Amino acid sequence: MTLGVLRSALGATMLVRPMLLPRPLGVDRITADRISWLVRMLGARDLALGVGTLVATRRGGLPPWLVLAGAADTVDALALGQATARGDVGRVLGTLAALAGAGGAALSAIAYSDQRTAEPG
Numbered sequence: 001m002t003l004g005v006l007r008s009a010l011g012a013t014m015l016v017r018p019m020l021l022p023r024p025l026g027v028d029r030i031t032a033d034r035i036s037w038l039v040r041m042l043g044a045r046d047l048a049l050g051v052g053t054l055v056a057t058r059r060g061g062l063p064p065w066l067v068l069a070g071a072a073d074t075v076d077a078l079a080l081g082q083a084t085a086r087g088d089v090g091r092v093l094g095t096l097a098a099l100a101g102a103g104g105a106a107l108s109a110i111a112y113s114d115q116r117t118a119e120p121g
Helices: 002-016 029-034 036-059 062-086 091-118
Strands: none
Touching (some): 002 036, 002 062, 002 091, 036 062, 062 091
């Protein structure tokens, strides 16, 4: 449930305030403004995954949502890691953001494993 709430909040924030993501990563204001549409797309993805996870937590069918969220976080971690290595984003915050993506993927994997273990049969 916590993963769904956090992802929903992150997605909503990215939709409403798209400059809050790229600017701390060291992206200049002009570029951040130019890619605000892309940040909003990512925000919509995270909001959909978060809401889907929350709904599935209450109604059942959670494992597929955890797999999708984990896959999205894995791609985020890889993309942020590459961007950091190329110098496209700041080293410290880029690394922290990549690690956050990896952490999200790990949490999804753990929650998935817990769900599969708890299923009867």
